[in-house]
Amino acid sequence: MAHKKIFLDYNRCIGCKACEVACEMTHGEARIKVFEFPDLFTVPFNCRHCEKAPCLNVCPTGALFRDEDGAVAFDPLKCIGCLMCAVACPFGIPKLDEENKIMDKCDLCADRRAEGLLPACVAACPTEALKFGEIDEILWEREGKVVANLKAAAEKGEGEEALLL
Amino acid sequence: MAEKLVPVVCPWCSVGCRFYAVSVNGYIRRIEFDYDHPTIPNRGKLCPKGVASYQFINSPKRLKKPLRRVGEKGEGEFEEISWEEAYRIIAEKIREIKDTYGPEAIAFLGSEKITLEENYLVHKFSKAIGTNNLDFPGRYCQYSNSPARTKVFGSGAATNPFEDVSRAELIVVWGHNPAETAPVFFGQYVEKAILDNGAEMIVVDPRSTRGHKYASLHLKPYPGTDLAVALAMLNVVITEELYDSEFVQERTAGFEKLKEAVKDYTPEWAEKISGVPAEDIRKAAKMIATKRAAFLVNEGMNQHVNGFNTALAIADLIAITGNIGKDGVWSGVFPGAQCGFCASMTGIAPNNLPTGRPVTDAAARAELERLWGFKTPDWVGLDLTNMIREMGKKIRMMYIAGGNIAKSAPNSAWVREQLKKLDFLVVQDIFPTDTIKYADIVLPAAAWFEKTGTAISAERRVQRTYKAAEAPGEAKPDWLIIVELAKELGLGEYFKYSHPDEILREINSVIPVFKGATPEYLAEHPEGCFFPCTEPGEGTKILFKSGFKTPDGKAQLQPVEWMEPPEMPDEEYPFWLTNFRLVGHWHTLSMSEESPSLQKRWPEEFVMINQKDARELGIKTGDLVKVETRRGSILVRAEVTEQVREGVIALPWHWQANFLTLDEIHPMTKMAELKAVAARVKKVEE
Numbered sequence: 001m002a003h004k005k006i007f008l009d010y011n012r013c014i015g016c017k018a019c020e021v022a023c024e025m026t027h028g029e030a031r032i033k034v035f036e037f038p039d040l041f042t043v044p045f046n047c048r049h050c051e052k053a054p055c056l057n058v059c060p061t062g063a064l065f066r067d068e069d070g071a072v073a074f075d076p077l078k079c080i081g082c083l084m085c086a087v088a089c090p091f092g093i094p095k096l097d098e099e100n101k102i103m104d105k106c107d108l109c110a111d112r113r114a115e116g117l118l119p120a121c122v123a124a125c126p127t128e129a130l131k132f133g134e135i136d137e138i139l140w141e142r143e144g145k146v147v148a149n150l151k152a153a154a155e156k157g158e159g160e161e162a163l164l165l
Numbered sequence: 166m167a168e169k170l171v172p173v174v175c176p177w178c179s180v181g182c183r184f185y186a187v188s189v190n191g192y193i194r195r196i197e198f199d200y201d202h203p204t205i206p207n208r209g210k211l212c213p214k215g216v217a218s219y220q221f222i223n224s225p226k227r228l229k230k231p232l233r234r235v236g237e238k239g240e241g242e243f244e245e246i247s248w249e250e251a252y253r254i255i256a257e258k259i260r261e262i263k264d265t266y267g268p269e270a271i272a273f274l275g276s277e278k279i280t281l282e283e284n285y286l287v288h289k290f291s292k293a294i295g296t297n298n299l300d301f302p303g304r305y306c307q308y309s310n311s312p313a314r315t316k317v318f319g320s321g322a323a324t325n326p327f328e329d330v331s332r333a334e335l336i337v338v339w340g341h342n343p344a345e346t347a348p349v350f351f352g353q354y355v356e357k358a359i360l361d362n363g364a365e366m367i368v369v370d371p372r373s374t375r376g377h378k379y380a381s382l383h384l385k386p387y388p389g390t391d392l393a394v395a396l397a398m399l400n401v402v403i404t405e406e407l408y409d410s411e412f413v414q415e416r417t418a419g420f421e422k423l424k425e426a427v428k429d430y431t432p433e434w435a436e437k438i439s440g441v442p443a444e445d446i447r448k449a450a451k452m453i454a455t456k457r458a459a460f461l462v463n464e465g466m467n468q469h470v471n472g473f474n475t476a477l478a479i480a481d482l483i484a485i486t487g488n489i490g491k492d493g494v495w496s497g498v499f500p501g502a503q504c505g506f507c508a509s510m511t512g513i514a515p516n517n518l519p520t521g522r523p524v525t526d527a528a529a530r531a532e533l534e535r536l537w538g539f540k541t542p543d544w545v546g547l548d549l550t551n552m553i554r555e556m557g558k559k560i561r562m563m564y565i566a567g568g569n570i571a572k573s574a575p576n577s578a579w580v581r582e583q584l585k586k587l588d589f590l591v592v593q594d595i596f597p598t599d600t601i602k603y604a605d606i607v608l609p610a611a612a613w614f615e616k617t618g619t620a621i622s623a624e625r626r627v628q629r630t631y632k633a634a635e636a637p638g639e640a641k642p643d644w645l646i647i648v649e650l651a652k653e654l655g656l657g658e659y660f661k662y663s664h665p666d667e668i669l670r671e672i673n674s675v676i677p678v679f680k681g682a683t684p685e686y687l688a689e690h691p692e693g694c695f696f697p698c699t700e701p702g703e704g705t706k707i708l709f710k711s712g713f714k715t716p717d718g719k720a721q722l723q724p725v726e727w728m729e730p731p732e733m734p735d736e737e738y739p740f741w742l743t744n745f746r747l748v749g750h751w752h753t754l755s756m757s758e759e760s761p762s763l764q765k766r767w768p769e770e771f772v773m774i775n776q777k778d779a780r781e782l783g784i785k786t787g788d789l790v791k792v793e794t795r796r797g798s799i800l801v802r803a804e805v806t807e808q809v810r811e812g813v814i815a816l817p818w819h820w821q822a823n824f825l826t827l828d829e830i831h832p833m834t835k836m837a838e839l840k841a842v843a844a845r846v847k848k849v850e851e
Binding site: 011012014015016017018020021022024025026038039040041117118120123124125126127128129149 | 195196197198200207209210211212213215216217344345348349351352353356360363373375376377378748749762763766806807808
């Protein structure tokens with residue numbers, strides 16, 4: 001079964017950090033981070049909820065687990081703060097909650113999903129740069145747009161440039 | 166402990182985003198996005214300020230009790246007093262000043278931070294006291310574009326709903342940074358036009374703003390010289406006969422005069438002044454003339470002494486290219502605060518009645534006096550800049566409802582000195598702002614989420630927002646403060662309100678354009694209605710479809726002439742200094758500074774310097790530099806970047822940029838020079 005994840009259409013991102021603030025307002029700490037580059041290029045980056053998640057594989061206590069929607073979620077009561085997940089993660093996603101000495105990471109807003117709501121960062125994103133869906137859905141949508149634009153360009157006549165989205 | 170979902174309008178900018186405040190026993194626990202109403206302007210989306218919007222109301226710095234000054238003016242030393250005592254002192258002082266100097270020695274400021282109802286009451290109260298010295302800090306916001314558009318089209322308001330921006334073929338972003346000042350508008354309408362519908366974009370700005378990556382053409386005039394660019398565009402459109410001749414013939418007047426006025430302003434002439442290549446000006450003018458264009462114009466164009474001329478030129482350009490009065494175009498004012506229209510549409514100005522008629526119109530005054538039941542003054546009062554100039558002279562007392570002029574007004578060090586000269590200053594606000602340090606009496610007001618009221622967005626959408634939280638301590642909504650103070654003054658019979666609904670009903674009958682925006686209609690329709698709404702449910706989405714609001718129904722084209730900015734770089738001060746806004750902050754920081762999530766991400770000011778200039782000055786990113794103008798200097802960190810053109814340095818506006826600006830004003834609009842002054846910058850050894 002394909003799982004729902006957060007995908008990024010970086011072309012639409014304006015680096016406003018609404019996702020960061022929405023995450024912080026929901027979880028107390030932002031689990032998504034917007035990286036800014038000098039040429040106004042911006043990329044919000046959160047946990048990828050990998051299909052073969054190294055963090056999950058190395059967790060000795062089973063605090064990290066895959067929930068029914070496919071998110072790599074975690075149980076704070078089982079976490080012993082050994083930092084193995086932080087070491088294993090290629091993206092540096094799991095962070096230590098300094099106060100409680102346990103780990104903290106994106107769980108795709110499990111509480112919100114349980115109520116049928118979108119993850120907070122996706123719900124907020126004013127430009128719809130963040131999308132929540134299955135990979136095929138997202139890719140088909142993008143591909144569909146490219147095809148539609150090529151068609152439209154062809155109909156308009158020669159010399160019209162297709163919009164590659 | 167039931168959770169209540171209270172529908173509110175976001176308190177920051179004027180896009181008019183809605184969301185739910187999740188309220189428990191008078192406290193806001195969190196917010197929830199409103200995806201239930203797809204026709205609201207934000208379609209559920211929010212920017213960082215919107216998501217963090219209720220944080221500031223819980224700040225420990227909130228004013229909770231009325232205060233009386235005990236120390237010197239400017240020190241900010243106060244003692245707590247009761248509401249009764251505060252009202253008594255203010256009423257006594259108002260009587261005393263009226264007796265000694267007459268009511269014209271008292272001045273009032275409304276605000277774009279308070280609701281439609283509250284601005285209306287500030288206006289009514291000032292007239293009841295007998296003064297027309299009435300204005301609001303929006304004087305420094307839209308007072309170039311709004312009067313210019315009124316002169317040309319008869320009304321300054323936005324012509325179309327936001328929806329039409331996404332249907333435009335060309336987006337002209339002129340001195341505006343919607344990706345940072347209105348991210349939801351940018352994402353939901355501008356990006357959709359460009360990325361989904363294939364629209365093109367022209368940016369006119371000395372800085373590369375966030376959204377400029379989508380632009381096919383970026384003109385970078387020196388600050389304050391974009392008037393030259395606008396004049397050259399008019400010149401190109403007219404001499405190359407690119408204008409919409411049918412539209413010009415049928416719907417406009419004064420074309421020949423305009424043609425004569427701009428005939429010498431060639432793109433080559435403009436290139437010498439503005440530094441924008443003539444070829445680019447030609448290209449842009451052609452695009453504007455041949456496509457359905459949306460004009461997004463804001464402070465970068467507005468906040469100049471010559472901004473009125475630029476705004477006139479742009480309005481002329483819109484008219485002769487026929488980019489008005491139809492689908493798929495957009496132009497208008499875009500207030501920076503959520504209630505800019507609440508102040509302007511209730512006539513908060515020295516020369517207006519709330520009905521939109523001038524104070525000098527005896528018949529209009531008689532009509533208003535019949536509705537209100539008391540006499541209103543017939544003289545034109547002072548605008549904000551002249552109020553500041555006359556402090557201690559003509560103006561002895563000032564009543565400020567939620568403005569922070571000690572920081573927001575240009576040349577703020579001088580403003581602070583002027584504030585000290587007042588006999589008496591009353592400020593009602595939610596935080597101890599810089600202006601409050603000069604107050605004699607401070608009244609704690611309820612914040613946006615703590616009261617019910619009406620807000621009007623940039624697209625003329627009238628929406629209701631509801632009380633979601635209890636005000637802290639003894640803070641009260643601004644409308645209630647005015648009602649109670651009026652009672653103390655013996656004016657109670659004219660201010661018999663116990664709920665904002667009653668005030669809105671009175672507005673329905675007094676201000677014709679809001680006749681249909683009744684509390685009942687707005688309660689049932691969260692998406693609101695577009696003013697002018699004459700009957701409930703009958704708003705006007707597109708203005709000027711057949712005629713303009715001018716006497717003959719035609720757009721009155723205005724001949725415009727070149728006007729130099731009041732201060733230009735010279736040997737001593739070789740840079741143009743301009744300012745801009747950050748996505749995470751709002752105006753003078755008074756509320757965003759108290760939002761930890763925003764303050765953490767946008768913690769301090771910096772100055773943007775072009776790489777080439779920085780190399781010559783030996784400045785690197787992170788260096789401490791001194792930015793100096795003839796008015797003063799500030800120390801900030803440098804950010805060396807390609808995002809600002811050479812010869813220009815740029816500061817975020819929010820912290821203290823107005824320490825450096827000029828108090829020179831335009832003779833008619835009184836707009837100050839806030840965006841283009843001569844400056845020098847040098848590295849400071851730490």
